[in-house]
Amino acid sequence: DGPGLYRVVCREGLVVSEAATLAPGDGAIGEVAFGATVEVLRVDQRPEDHRVRGLLSSPGGWVTLVDTRMGLRLAEREEHFAESEQFRAYFSDTPAAQQHHPGGGSGGSSGSSAGGGGGGGSRMDGGVNSLVVEYLSPRVLEEIPMTGDKEEEVEEIPSVAALLAAIGEELEGPLLDLRAATMTTLRWLVRAQALVRRIAFRVAWCWLCAWARFPGILVAICLLLVGLTIFVGLALSPVAVETDFDSFLKTDVPSSVIYDAYQSARAARSVSSSSARRLEEVVPIYVQKDVVVVYQLEDEGLVGGILHDVALHTVTTFERSLRALDGWRGLCSRVEAAHRSLCDPGVSFVSFAYSGQGPTNVTLDGTGQALPLAAATMLARKSGLLELLFPEDFQADVEDLHSDTLRSAFRFTVPISSSEDSMVERRTAARKFEYEWESFLVTELLPALRAGAGSPTDDSGRGHLVRVLYGGSGVTDVEVLEALATDMALAALSASFVVLYLLFHTQSILLSLVGLLIALLSVPLAYLLSASSSTGGVSLASFLAVFLVVGFGCDTIFVFTDFWRASSAQCETP
Numbered sequence: 001d002g003p004g005l006y007r008v009v010c011r012e013g014l015v016v017s018e019a020a021t022l023a024p025g026d027g028a029i030g031e032v033a034f035g036a037t038v039e040v041l042r043v044d045q046r047p048e049d050h051r052v053r054g055l056l057s058s059p060g061g062w063v064t065l066v067d068t069r070m071g072l073r074l075a076e077r078e079e080h081f082a083e084s085e086q087f088r089a090y091f092s093d094t095p096a097a098q099q100h101h102p103g104g105g106s107g108g109s110s111g112s113s114a115g116g117g118g119g120g121g122s123r124m125d126g127g128v129n130s131l132v133v134e135y136l137s138p139r140v141l142e143e144i145p146m147t148g149d150k151e152e153e154v155e156e157i158p159s160v161a162a163l164l165a166a167i168g169e170e171l172e173g174p175l176l177d178l179r180a181a182t183m184t185t186l187r188w189l190v191r192a193q194a195l196v197r198r199i200a201f202r203v204a205w206c207w208l209c210a211w212a213r214f215p216g217i218l219v220a221i222c223l224l225l226v227g228l229t230i231f232v233g234l235a236l237s238p239v240a241v242e243t244d245f246d247s248f249l250k251t252d253v254p255s256s257v258i259y260d261a262y263q264s265a266r267a268a269r270s271v272s273s274s275s276a277r278r279l280e281e282v283v284p285i286y287v288q289k290d291v292v293v294v295y296q297l298e299d300e301g302l303v304g305g306i307l308h309d310v311a312l313h314t315v316t317t318f319e320r321s322l323r324a325l326d327g328w329r330g331l332c333s334r335v336e337a338a339h340r341s342l343c344d345p346g347v348s349f350v351s352f353a354y355s356g357q358g359p360t361n362v363t364l365d366g367t368g369q370a371l372p373l374a375a376a377t378m379l380a381r382k383s384g385l386l387e388l389l390f391p392e393d394f395q396a397d398v399e400d401l402h403s404d405t406l407r408s409a410f411r412f413t414v415p416i417s418s419s420e421d422s423m424v425e426r427r428t429a430a431r432k433f434e435y436e437w438e439s440f441l442v443t444e445l446l447p448a449l450r451a452g453a454g455s456p457t458d459d460s461g462r463g464h465l466v467r468v469l470y471g472g473s474g475v476t477d478v479e480v481l482e483a484l485a486t487d488m489a490l491a492a493l494s495a496s497f498v499v500l501y502l503l504f505h506t507q508s509i510l511l512s513l514v515g516l517l518i519a520l521l522s523v524p525l526a527y528l529l530s531a532s533s534s535t536g537g538v539s540l541a542s543f544l545a546v547f548l549v550v551g552f553g554c555d556t557i558f559v560f561t562d563f564w565r566a567s568s569a570q571c572e573t574p
Helices: 085-090 095-100 109-114 123-136 150-155 160-213 215-236 245-249 254-267 309-323 326-333 349-353 373-382 423-454 475-506 509-531 540-570
Strands: 004-008 014-017 028-032 037-046 051-056 062-067 075-077 284-297 405-418 466-472
Touching (some): 160 215, 309 466, 349 373, 423 466, 466 475
Antiparallel strands (some): 014 028, 014 062, 051 062, 284 405
């Protein structure tokens, strides 16, 4: 397309606008009738409007030449059809055509081909069919098999309007049914919306009236519902306290996440006695628990320090009492024979100092007669355990052996499942053993260790000779939780003081108790709301929120009560 003469081929004509754009605000300044010849001075391609626009010389506006979205041409160049007799017959009955072709009312040669004789003729019978045959025959009609005359075949092709009318008749029934169903659904939706509004209004009105008449009962009901929600939530998602202080040093950067995943995978590797990997062999899955006891001499006047006969006898008596615990014996009996010596008698200098002496060998069980310190130290060195039992500065080559510190270690390697078990069964067995170990720590081991640390170990009345320090698997977790429970008790005492101050300031028992209770309930509610998005345990620092909530909650109560009292002075009485 370019500048030149164009013939309007759109039946409805063309609208002339002031601007080349198709903005909604652009007004029409005129029209160009169907069949009229116009002069286009400039052509503007507008892909954003899917149009090809042309600037007319008269009346001096813009018209659409081509609709690129629909593929329709609204104006054709004059030279394309200027020499076509069928084209002139097609436009023979239009005023614009009569002006352009004087005497165009006669059918000419176009009427003879369709049987439409003189005068204006029937352009649909003569003009259109001849035009279609002439225009399409070199492009399409050569590919369509025809048995008769080309024009007769073209006449049998239904028009687009007829096809649309037939489709509309076929779809009229289903469309009416769809419309009726849609209207019925809309009516039901409107009725349901009105019903919901009425119910919501009545419920809100009844709730406000109840608050006005029975405030205490409704407060109790709301607190009961909140408490029930917290109870059910904590039952479904128990609080898991993160007792590892190293968790404060962790970050969420990719390198830290990858390192934590590597450490977790490394710790999850099963312990096997064989270095070779035999997939066809059933391998037991073990869990290891350790107990470490450190003895420090309190009386520095003893010759040899902790290696003095009295001190060693005290250590021996204490370790025998540990091994005599019911839980200790039960766990050690489940350990395989190859690893049982690590829990009874354990890795202890007592095993070397009181070795059982046979005819041909020495049994390191701590139940025999006392050996000389030099011999016991030599046995510990040959076993490669000297660095484990004594501090780094211990000198084993001198004649007078002396040390103020001694260490003993015990390990329980208990099989809990096998490689044949599923992962669910392994996790269940691991959780069961963890619960059993924690119960043993709380009920038997820790009380015995604390009793050994706090009881006199010398019957001569000289006081505490040996101080017992301890550690091991799960010991730190239990002690941290015990310390946390003590802190929560202190928080309860501070809350009691706050309640007394609230009673003094608000002069209302209801406001004091209920206000502080609402503030404290925010802590478990916040945990339940964040439990769904959090995968780790609760950090110890999170429990500081209890103290903060008590302070901030009381401050809020003071603000509201003081504002209420101040508002009564500002309100004008009638």
